[in-house]
Amino acid sequence: MRPTDELSAAERRELIASMRPEDAEGVPALAELDVPDELREQIETAMARYPQLRSAAIPALWAVQRHYGWCSPEGLRQAAAVMGVTPAYLEAVATFYDLIATSPIGRHRILVCHNISCWMNGADELLGAFCDAAGADRDDADHHGASSADGEFFVKGFECLGACDIAPMASIDQRYYGPLDAADALAAIEALRDGDEPLPDKALALRPAAGGPDPSATERAPNAERPDA
């Protein structure tokens, strides 16, 4: 369907008149859908964990996205059938969240933080370097995200990822790396193309605390006297 922004006023009126509540799709019948066993199992496991099953909506969307690479309309219908909710309900949730893709995106997902601290440390240049290396459109990357023509990469300028200590940084396939420069961006894309882990020595997971291993010279015993401030 075309975006509503592109419709003429008459077309819009026609569309609105065609949308009647009684025509809305109800809960899809599970028996009529071919839900992959693995997907169904993941969603049912999530539903069992919560006191109320609708809490499994976001875990279910994650499961669909893992299985299909994005939350496709068919995937959403399958998840809705397993959960016993309407597809519209899940779609409404899916479109709210930045990490849930409701259109197909590149296989490797690269989110480049372009918020304050990363911006001050060169995030715009880093985003450009990732786009050049991956072959993604720079302008789109800064807005909705851009996929490369070969479908291998999705690059997006993202809001604060919570890793300002390694600015400028990027989340590559859900792992954090930083601080990065243009050469790192190129190396990361090449490693991903070769099926290797990108930038293992820049992984956040390996980074020690900023203050060093143990500067705890002032550890205070319980109930110690309060020193004069």
Add this chain to the structure above:
Amino acid sequence: MPETRVLFRDIDAPSLATIEGYRDRGGYGALKRALHELEPDELLSSLEDSGLRGRGGAGFSMGKKGSFLPRGEMEKYLCCNADESEPGAFKDRELMQKNPHQLIEGCAIASLAVGATYAFVFIRGEYWEIADILDRAVAEAYAAGYLGADILDTGVRVELIVHRGAGAYICGEETALLDALEGKRGNPRLKPPFPAIQGLYGGPTLINNVETLSNVPHIVNNGADWFKSFGSEQSTGTKVVSVSGCVQRPGNYEIELGIPSREIIYGLAGGPPEGRRVKAWFPGGSSAPVLTEADLDLPYTFEDLAKAGSMLGSGSIIVADDTISIPKLALRTARFYHHESCGKCTPCREGTNWTTKMLDRVVRGEATPMDLDIIAGVQEKIIGHCLCVLGDSMAMPVGSMVAKFRDEFEATIEAARQARPGELEQSPLDRPLTTGAQAA
């Protein structure tokens, strides 16, 4: 001045993230004490006596918040807010990555204190690898009997569920977090009723930040007086401060509240690169009104920063040095809140949108000094008029930048006008920005 490490003790010991390593350092002793020696009311009053204030932004007394929950047999809930999305904040990430059991023990004790049977850790979806660590630690804690239907054979039930978000700053707002946890779009709710009365699934709910809950085992172990021996009268304890931006050693530092801000920015984080000066700094994440070089000697406490017209917030310092353009910084800040506004209430949805557009005009030289008055006026009209604090979170820093750096805004407008008369490049901001309500 060195760090004062309580939450960060042995932070880089590889074994700390395992249950054995945590127990070797006395871990889960506080939970045993809370189960066998203390009544829930004693736990709450001890937390209140300690003066522990919420570390997520609002700085409200944790013990007092807990005491607002009604007593009785109804189902109650604990939510740990691990959505940490405030620009500049990254302390919870390191706490969860390197010492997950400290948080789990804190959640278990806080659940006992308020009588909650279900505890949720709502972690932002971007922290996928951290959530994996947390999941492993939770599984260890279940296996060891610290969580589950019958913890340590006492008949007490506490279930802990790690819930991954899917990318929305607004879900760090407590009522939006509850909606997201209930499987809805993360829109904030009208308050009252407050979550302590009617929160998750309509039940009484205590919501606390990761760092707040991580402090709980230490207070139970060592007592409220020990905790009060750190910090100032109104800001007790230690604080993990995230320092980033134009500093030489960005990162998390655990300090005793009340040390001079200069010590944190220069002493610990190394200050701006050689030859540069601090121009502006956010003392408590990007939502805090900016301070200047003249404010560097302020003691880092809730009360002193509030007195100076800003706030400690989540304890995240972002430093901008003299190479940074304040109008561009204001635009970056506004653009973030515009993107993250959920769109539910008008002052925030429209205010963040038009502020971003006006600041973009300033940066491109299409504005006049009169526009600065309009920008300032819009910020005033946002503050206090929104459903939640997201709108205010943009209005406060942007308003403070226009007020404190007005000369620079005017100079930027003038310089840009003279540089490119009539041939201004089209800004990428002329295109529609994505909002929280649109797909990735």
